[in-house]
Amino acid sequence: MPDETVAARAPTGTHDVLWPESARWEHLVAGFAARVEAAGFGLAVTPLIEDVRVFRRGIGEGSDVVGKEMYELEDRGGRRLALRPEGTAPVVRAFVQHRPPLPWKAWYVTPAFRYERPQAGRYRQHHQLGVEALGTGDPDLDVEVIALADGFFRSLGLVGFEARINSMGDAACRPGYAALVAAHLRARQDQLCPEHAGRWEANPLRVLDCKKPGCVAATEDAPRFLDHLCDACAAHFARVTDGLRSVGVPYRLAHRLVRGFDYYTRTTFEFSAEHLDAAQNGIGGGGRYDGLVEQLGGPATPGIGFGIGVERLLLACDAEGVFPVDPPRPHAFVVDVTGGAEARDLSIALRGAGFRVERAFDGRSMKAQLKAADRSGAAVALIVGPDELAAGTVTVRPLRAGGDQRQVARDQVAEALRSAIPAAHAVDGSRRGGAGEERHHDEELT
RNA sequence: GUGGCCGUAGCUCAGUUGGUUAGAGCGCCAGGUUGUGGCCCUGGAGGUCGGGGGUUCAAGUCCCCUCGGUCACCCCA
Incomplete structure (x- = not known):
């Protein structure tokens, strides 16, 4: 059967983010940028498409993301x-x-695509905020990076989340540890869940991450990586946990934390939100990847980073009732019942002076325009009727605060606006959880 | 990829054992108030009942397929 109309609908697993919800996104990204740039990270914008080998070699051929989910x-x-x-x-x-030049620290905001079955908090196109720091293996950097994510979450007002950390060791100690786990599992094969019963040998560490009762029981008293790290990895991890305690970032050791990408070494961590359903409660995660640069053909260079899921983070905020939407409102709404030319000229001139100004179109009635002005949330209406037009004045009518309306000369409207706008309107974003830098209206005018 | 539930106006939903022109609230537009928003009153616009096929005299109501959503598994942000 022929499709006569375009399917006006976002593809499965994708979604539109429109006003006013998009105001939260703007604020979230601005707040993140401010924090990470204060820590020396610079924005990196890279192509959405890459040679598939970048992901195959980097993330790992055997991972689900590469094996089954890539577009x-x-x-x-x-x-x-x-x-x-x-x-x-x-x-x-x-x-x-x-x-x-090293060290190199970059942040990004980007869509990410994975072909999976969508559900709450999981999309085929979702969005991530993240940072990457390359060129130093100093454990203090691990602390900085984890503290950055933790601080960002807290800046939104979130409290119900937890950082779980573990070490994945390195080339010196991981093979030995994997062998220990394999030996442990071999004695308990019959307990493993159906998924892992047949393939635990290929990657024994994956079993540690399985939430099925059988696998959980089989690994309950499995050897812990933290007890089998080589001296260098153990010292690194100790420095990281010391640092987290020193800077006051709460964390929990997660012996079973095994991340899905092959490139992780040493420090790995995840942030989980307690008010989200367990299935999709990961709001961010990351770790050190000291071998990745070499994997992609570069010189041996250590690195560490994290990614934060924007959609899930917002869900977590909703669950806690924090980071409310408070989109910017116009300072003024021009009501013109003389044909619209005045509204056109006045609104453009006032915007040029730094005000947020809205207006109505199509020559609607004064009542309709004032109604629109009210709905817009504007602090004041600037009314131009036949009388004002003749007198060269504008009526300044407060819509939110009290006070009477008054007429001012056309060339004094900007001045009148400044004094008529209440503080709540003049400050952009003052009630939005404090994630972003606050742009003061007065500063915009200078 | 596997399975459960769901799909009626922009939104939230009602639609009696299948039976005349498919309804409400909110929102939107207009009027009541020929210069004044929020409250109130009145009216209006707006629906391929997700799509296709089938059963029937008759389907929003039943059946099949399909698309989409949602939840769980898997895995991740």
């Missing part, structure tokens, strides 16, 4: 490309390509 495509030139399923590999690829 892959071939362009007209026969190149094998993939839509990024995560944010780290592309940034590291850019690092390898450009070799900026």
Whole structure:
């Protein structure tokens, strides 16, 4: 049957973010940018598409994300490309390509694509905020990065979340530990869940992450990586936990925390929100990836980073009732019942002077325009009728605060506006959880 | 990818054992008030009943398929 109309609907698992919800996004990104830039991270914008090998080699052929969930495509030139399923590999690829001076610290905000069945807090296109720091293996950097995520969450007003950390060791100690776990599992094969019963040998550490009762029981008293780290990894981890305690970032050791990407080494961590359903409660995660740069063809360079899921973070905020939406409102709404030319000229002039100004179109009635002005949330209405037009004046009518309306000369409207706008209107974002820098109206005018 | 539940105006929903022109609230537009928003009153616009096929004299109501949403598993942000 022929499709006669375009399917006006976002593809499965994708979604639109429109006003006023998008105001939260703006604020979230601005707040994140302010915090990470204060810590020396600079914005990195890299292509949405990459050679598939960037992800295959970086994330790992065996991971679910690469094996089953990547959006892959071939362009007209026969190149094998993939839509990024995560944010780290592309940034590291850019690092390898450009070799900026070390240490190099970058942040990003990006869509990420994974072909999975959507459900609450899980999308085929979701969005991530993240940072990557390359060029130093100093454990103090691990502390900084974890503290950055923790501080960002707290800046939104979130309290019901927890940082769980673990160490994945390195090339020196991971094989030995994996062998220990494998030996442990071999004696308990019959307890494993159906999924892992047949494939625990390929990657024994994955079993630690399984939430099925059987696997949980089988691994309950499994050897812990923290007890089997090599001296260097153990010292690194100790420095990280010391640092977290010193700077006051609460954390919990998570012996079973095994992240899904192959590139992680040493410190790994996840932030989980307690008010979200257990299935999708991860609001952020990351870790150290000291071998990734080499994997992508660069010189041996340590690195660490994290990604935060925007949609899930917002869900967590909703669950706690924090980070409310408070979109910017117009300072003034021009009501013109003389044809619209006055509204046109006045609103454009006032915007040029730094005010947020709205107006109505299509020559609607004064009542309709004032109604629109009220709904817009504008602090004042600037009314131009035949009388004002003749007198060269504008009626300034407060809509939110008290006080009487008054007429002022056209060339004094800006001045009158300044004094007529209540503080609540003049400060952009003062009631939005404090995540962003606050832009004061007065500063915009200078 | 597997399974459960759901799909009626922009939104939230009602639609009696299948039976005349499919309803409400909110929102939107207009009027009541030929210069004044919020409250109130009146009226109006707006619906392929997700889509397709089938059963029937008759389908929003039943059946099949399909698309979409949602929840769980898997995995992750």
